[in-house]
Amino acid sequence: MASAETRLQELGITLPTAPKPVAKYKPAVLIGNVLYVSGHGPAKIGDPKLQAGKLGGSLTLEQGKECAKLVGINILATVKATLGSLDKVKRLIKTLGMVNGVPDFRDHPQVINGFSEFMAQVFGDDAGVGARSAVGMGSLPNDIPVEIECIFEVG
Amino acid sequence: MASAETRLQELGITLPTAPKPVAKYKPAVLIGNVLYVSGHGPAKIGDPKLQAGKLGGSLTLEQGKECAKLVGINILATVKATLGSLDKVKRLIKTLGMVNGVPDFRDHPQVINGFSEFMAQVFGDDAGVGARSAVGMGSLPNDIPVEIECIFEVG
Amino acid sequence: MASAETRLQELGITLPTAPKPVAKYKPAVLIGNVLYVSGHGPAKIGDPKLQAGKLGGSLTLEQGKECAKLVGINILATVKATLGSLDKVKRLIKTLGMVNGVPDFRDHPQVINGFSEFMAQVFGDDAGVGARSAVGMGSLPNDIPVEIECIFEVG
Numbered sequence: 001m002a003s004a005e006t007r008l009q010e011l012g013i014t015l016p017t018a019p020k021p022v023a024k025y026k027p028a029v030l031i032g033n034v035l036y037v038s039g040h041g042p043a044k045i046g047d048p049k050l051q052a053g054k055l056g057g058s059l060t061l062e063q064g065k066e067c068a069k070l071v072g073i074n075i076l077a078t079v080k081a082t083l084g085s086l087d088k089v090k091r092l093i094k095t096l097g098m099v100n101g102v103p104d105f106r107d108h109p110q111v112i113n114g115f116s117e118f119m120a121q122v123f124g125d126d127a128g129v130g131a132r133s134a135v136g137m138g139s140l141p142n143d144i145p146v147e148i149e150c151i152f153e154v155g
Numbered sequence: 156m157a158s159a160e161t162r163l164q165e166l167g168i169t170l171p172t173a174p175k176p177v178a179k180y181k182p183a184v185l186i187g188n189v190l191y192v193s194g195h196g197p198a199k200i201g202d203p204k205l206q207a208g209k210l211g212g213s214l215t216l217e218q219g220k221e222c223a224k225l226v227g228i229n230i231l232a233t234v235k236a237t238l239g240s241l242d243k244v245k246r247l248i249k250t251l252g253m254v255n256g257v258p259d260f261r262d263h264p265q266v267i268n269g270f271s272e273f274m275a276q277v278f279g280d281d282a283g284v285g286a287r288s289a290v291g292m293g294s295l296p297n298d299i300p301v302e303i304e305c306i307f308e309v310g
Numbered sequence: 311m312a313s314a315e316t317r318l319q320e321l322g323i324t325l326p327t328a329p330k331p332v333a334k335y336k337p338a339v340l341i342g343n344v345l346y347v348s349g350h351g352p353a354k355i356g357d358p359k360l361q362a363g364k365l366g367g368s369l370t371l372e373q374g375k376e377c378a379k380l381v382g383i384n385i386l387a388t389v390k391a392t393l394g395s396l397d398k399v400k401r402l403i404k405t406l407g408m409v410n411g412v413p414d415f416r417d418h419p420q421v422i423n424g425f426s427e428f429m430a431q432v433f434g435d436d437a438g439v440g441a442r443s444a445v446g447m448g449s450l451p452n453d454i455p456v457e458i459e460c461i462f463e464v465g
Contacts, residue, residue, distance in 0.1 A: 023419035024426035025442035029403055031344070031463055034186070036404045039443025054413075056294075093184055094191045096304075098445055103209075105294045109178035116179035132180035133194030133304045135253055136294030139366075139415045139446030149406075149443045153186055189341070211449075248339055249346045251459075258364075260449045264333035271334035287335035288349025288459045290408055291449030308341055 004086035018081035027078040035152040041144040042070035052143040056105035067145045068114030090155035092130035098147045101136040108134040159241035159277050173236035182233040190307040196299040197225035207298040211260035222300045223269030245310035247285035253302045256291040263289040314396035314432050328391035337388040345462040351454040352380035362453040366415035377455045378424030400465035402440035408457045411446040418444040
């Protein structure tokens with residue numbers, strides 16, 4: 001199986017500069033072999049519409065899913081900046097996928113799949129698929145549609 | 156003290172088939188001696204009213220508490236399917252109890268106690284009681300009243 | 311660098327009695343060298359207005375930030391009661407900062423900074439700054455403005 005760095009290249013994705021913290025926190029903290037990644041919003045690339053709005057409100061399911069993938073790209077940028085290479089990731093352990101939805105929004109799993117399917121593409125269908133919750137928040141910073149935090153095992 | 160499997164029998168509870176993931180995730184992931192369990196909804200047994208609705212809206216506190224117990228039953232089904240036996244659990248470490256409540260709902264701890272009291276019955280008053288947050292979400296998948304993720308230490 | 315206990319003294323802060331669990335959970339659980347701290351609300355000291363209300367509703371950003379600091383004081387009381395001394399903390403690993411905000415609230419990071427800046431004052435700018443998510447809940451127990459759970463590494 002190709003390495004995560006090779007797969008990312010094959011997908012034609014160039015990681016942006018890792019996002020700088022907007023407040024008093026670190027983008028990620030490594031304790032032993034567990035990397036705790038802070039909540040990330042979407043990378044500021046592609047369609048500007050994906051940067052703000054609520055699912056079930058101004059954003060469609062497909063837009064939410066695409067936004068979740070942009071969050072994944074941002075998270076990989078942080079992982080690479082922290083570890084030096086994505087190839088040091090052994091597996092995705094757990095994801096908390098937080099959707100900015102209206103009160104009757106029901107399709108959080110499909111939205112967060114935009115992140116989870118991307119992780120599976122990069123790290124493979126075993127190592128790239130972890131435990132997960134996909135849930136709806138009352139609000140998110142700057143009204144971003146999706147925020148995700150996750151934990152990786154480092155090899 | 157009786158084993159967790161024995162206690163479950165004494166409570167007269169037969170675990171359902173472990174729920175299959177509805178999206179791109181694993182029900183649980185074991186890293187070292189820590190088992191990360193995905194967010195689970197209520198087991199599809201008992202009163203169908205407990206499968207959807209908001210606390211402080213269509214559901215009473217008692218119904219929410221019963222729903223949280225059904226989530227516990229579902230989680231134990233996943234734990235048993237993953238580890239082979241509940242007796243491999245050393246302790247409950249942490250629970251994130253997520254309640255689908257209306258904006259002025261205030262009684263999340265009592266709702267999530269439906270889960271926590273059940274865990275204490277099965278694993279005992281020390282090993283079955285962990286750290287916890289019980290909070291209110293803006294929305295949940297398919298409008299389930301309660302979703303819970305948790306972490307166990309495995310012996 | 312001064313110890314955490316010394317720094318707390320220098321800040322003129324006397325920790326209150328650690329809060330007792332209001333339901334079926336433990337305030338904190340230590341597994342190996344990782345301390346999992348339950349979701350805490352604000353310490354019951356200072357302005358009573360900081361004990362309930364929504365950000366973007368009855369509470370200003372400054373009040374929310376002060377409330378998040380009161381949550382930090384409560385959490386340190388639990389950490390000290392659990393470990394015996396704050397000086398056993400090696401670092402803050404991760405924080406989940408949960409803000410009780412109205413649906414269009416956008417400033418969660420600034421609110422949770424009230425907690426994070428306090429942790430940095432007590433444990434220092436490296437060890438006291440961890441990974442973090444700062445997000446908006448639909449509701450919180452007893453309508454508290456902020457609830458925070460976190461994980462510490464113990465030395």
